[in-house]
Amino acid sequence: MLMCRDLAEIASDYIDGELNGPRSLSVKMHLMICKDCRTFIGNLRASSNLLSAHSSGKADEEFLRRIDERVAEALSVRKNKGSDSE
Amino acid sequence: MDGKPMNNTVQPESEASLIEDLKQGDSTAYQKAVREFSPGMLAVARFYLDHSSAEEIVQDCWVTVIDAVQKFEGRSGLKTWLHRIVANRCKNRLRTANREIATDFSETLEPELANRFNSKGRWDLPPKLQFHDSADRLMENGALSDCLDKHLSALPETQRSALMLYEAHQHKSDDVCNILDVSASNLRVLLHRARQKIFLMVETFQETGEC
The missing domain is CATH 1.10.10.10 (Winged helix-like DNA-binding domain superfamily/Winged helix DNA-binding domain)
Incomplete structure (x- = not known):
């Protein structure tokens, strides 16, 4: 029988739909009778959604500017090469 | 897989146009792409390398992209393609330095x-x-x-x-x-x-x- 600790170990697999049929079913049956695990799964799912909602698009502007400079330099070299060969 | 919420990434139609602009060497397109994709590229590089080496690799990758994008056929998305370039560069650097990532996969619970x-x-x-x-x-x-x-x-x-x-x-x-x-x-x-x-x-x- 699946215990709460077993469920906690595979909780992310359950949330992501990575468990096979029988294993997923045993989690569902456990959740029907265990309020604490229902709260745990709900909170872990909320944590996962929180991460998705949290902006990942932050990068240091100075770092981005350095990339812009390197790219501009490389584009200019490429353009000059192109015009030399014409 | 449970439905993951969509984020504000470049959509397929605008991605095709972005790729075309990158192939043309449009500097504005590069600035847009650098802002859109660099955070993810840095996350990939940080899996393998320290912060300063990771930043260096990402910068080098963007320079490589200028030529490499000419041959990009779109078999994967642009993001996946860029992330693979970064990963391959990092793996090469680790191989050169003869280093490996040490990670403990034995415990599933914190x-x-x-x-x-x-x-x-x-x-x-x-x-x-x-x-x-x-x-x-x-x-x-x-x-x-x-x-x-x-x-x-x-x-x-x-x-x-x-x-x-x-x-x-x-x-x-x-x-x-x-x-x-x-x-x-x-x-x-x-x-x-x-x-x-x-x-x-x-x-x-x-x-x-x-x-």
């Missing part, structure tokens, strides 16, 4: 969570509160957002990169495994350990208001 079960495997200290608010509502709380940033930076690089690529950059598991060169089962461990840490952080924050 010790702080594992200690909350009794010897019979039942909860001794169950979660007390339910996270009622939606993710978007929770993120409106600036203090929680700052706390999340703090905890994300404290995660081991391997866990953070896996989490960022999967949750924030919306890669599929197969892509993450390929980019980070980890097996599917090890990716599951990385993701689960990282999510538990965030779960524990939000729980503490909701209970005490402290980070």
